[in-house]
Amino acid sequence: MAIIIRLDRMMADRKMSLNTLAELVGMTNVNLSNLKTGKMKGIKFDTMNAICRALDCQPADLFEYAPDDEE
Numbered sequence: 637m638a639i640i641i642r643l644d645r646m647m648a649d650r651k652m653s654l655n656t657l658a659e660l661v662g663m664t665n666v667n668l669s670n671l672k673t674g675k676m677k678g679i680k681f682d683t684m685n686a687i688c689r690a691l692d693c694q695p696a697d698l699f700e701y702a703p704d705d706e707e
Contacts, residue, residue: 640700643672646691660690 647657658668661683670676684695691697 638701638704639674640702641672641674642698642700643687646693646697647672650691652691657687657690661686 647654654665654668654672658665661668663671663683667676671679684698687698688695
């Protein structure tokens with residue numbers, strides 16, 4: 637996939653655990669873990685807003701585009 641999820645890096649930079657972030661965002665640990673590992677197919681803007689608020693970051697801090705080598 638061309639989108640790399642950097643949630644783990646932002647959590648480490650903020651010294652925030654998965655449990656704490658899940659509580660602040662209002663998500664289950666399982667769903668947040670699935671997002672962190674790239675197993676989710678999408679994310680709602682409300683959820684992204686809550687994560688950015690909790691981590692004090694921008695959406696671009698959480699996601700990176702890296703083109704696939706398929707051409």
